[in-house]
Amino acid sequence: MTSNPPIRLMDRYREELVVRHYARRTIQSYSHWVKRFLHFHGLRHPREMGAVEINAFLSHLATEGQVSASTQNQALSALLFLYRHVMGVEDVDLKGLVRARRRQRLPVVLTLEEVRQVLDHLEGSNQLIAKLLYGSGLRLMEALRLRIKDLDFQQRQLSVRDGKGGKDRVTMIPERLIRPLQEHLKRVKEIHRADLERGWGAVEMPQALEMKYTNASREWSWQWVFPQAQRWKDRTSGRQGRHHIDPSIVQRAMHTAVRTAELSKPATCHTLRHSFATHLLERGQDIRTIQELLGHSDVKTTMIYTHVLNRGPTGVLSPADLL
CATH class of the missing domain: 1.10.150.130 (Tyrosine recombinase, N-terminal domain)
Known part of the structure; x- marks a missing residue:
């Protein structure tokens, strides 16, 4: 053995x-x-x-x-x-399998005021990332994997590449985030320029594109929107570059912000995406559009947000409200 x-x-x-x-x-x-x-x-x-x-x-x-x-x-x-x-085995008999019970849980959703409180207790890149999660309906890794070329300020939209399920989609850039993002990218560009001057400045390329476009990894358009503070180093080749911010950094900052804001809800980074969808529904946005913005394959997945609206899923008025 x-x-x-x-x-x-x-x-x-x-x-x-x-x-x-x-x-x-x-x-x-x-x-x-x-x-x-x-x-x-x-x-x-x-x-x-x-x-x-x-x-x-x-x-x-x-x-x-x-x-x-x-x-x-x-x-x-x-x-x-x-x-x-x-192993080349096509048919696997799974009779008698004890399956774990799937529990239908409603997503945690923050009110508009609670979102403000959480964002106010964040700063720097963590705050900007959190605002994108809420303002664009992104998953955390979708925000961290954004590259410069994915942002279109003129059209006020961003492209999510190879999201969950390997799907691409387009969603909005909030108007009030355009200037902060542009200011942020100025600082990122200075970091990239300094890396290039030191002989580095390359990022990891998706799939086999690095072999096809040998110099693309150093081009500005392929750089991460949210690069990490320190360069990584390959011990074998000595090659250095920058990866995107580690998700644990943002998650810890979010946890601290929720605790500091003294919220009773167990909010996480993903809660901001849930809040994005729910608040759009509250404002009367149609469910199909929200489905596309979130990148859900089935509208049934999006429908769960109708169950957390203050009005209830069908807008039924409680008889207690008539007393």
């Missing part, structure tokens, strides 16, 4: 995910679940296991691990990918 999962197997697994253009975070999560699956069964090779072992592992996650339904589904997807695309 070896002490680690088969290295070559995991390398092949990650390669198959990369070839199919899975997001970096998805690759990390899927690899994590495959390793847990192998360790759960004593590091046996997947070819020695099948549906029985998959069912046992997933049922263990639901009963002993108490994981959410979405987490169990992600683990299942990771294992199905392993067997279908790496």
Whole structure:
């Protein structure tokens, strides 16, 4: 028995995910679940296991691990990918699988005044990012992965590239954020110019574009809107560059702002996106437009925001209000 999962197997697994253009975070999560699956069964090779072992592992996650339904589904997807695309097994019998119960939870939504309070307790890039989450309906990673070329100030819109589900979409740039963003980009440009003078200034390029456009990684249009403060360094090649701000920095700042504002709601960065959608509905914006702005595949996903309106989902007046 070896002490680690088969290295070559995991390398092949990650390669198959990369070839199919899975997001970096998805690759990390899927690899994590495959390793847990192998360790759960004593590091046996997947070819020695099948549906029985998959069912046992997933049922263990639901009963002993108490994981959410979405987490169990992600683990299942990771294992199905392993067997279908790496092991060549198309049909996996999942009869008898104990599934985690999916709970329908309403999103946490802040009032307009609560949003103001939270934003007032943020500063610098963290505040600007939070304003984009609320003003444009972005997910946190969508905001952090914005590049200069994705911002169109003339049309007052920004492009989200390769968002959740690998989809692109266009959403608005709030009018009052245009000048702060432009001032912010002036400072970013100075940082980029200084990096170039020192022989660096390259950013990571999506997929295989770096091989196709060898100098594009140093061009201004491809730089991150929110670059990290320190350059990363490749220990092997010595190459340096800047990645975007780490999401944990913004998440910690948001947590501190919510606590300082003394809000009773468990608000996170994603709460600002929920508030964006709900406040648009309150102002009478049609659900289909909000669906497009949020990038939801199904309008049913967007419909959940109708349940958190002060008026209720159908605008029914409570009889208590007539007393």
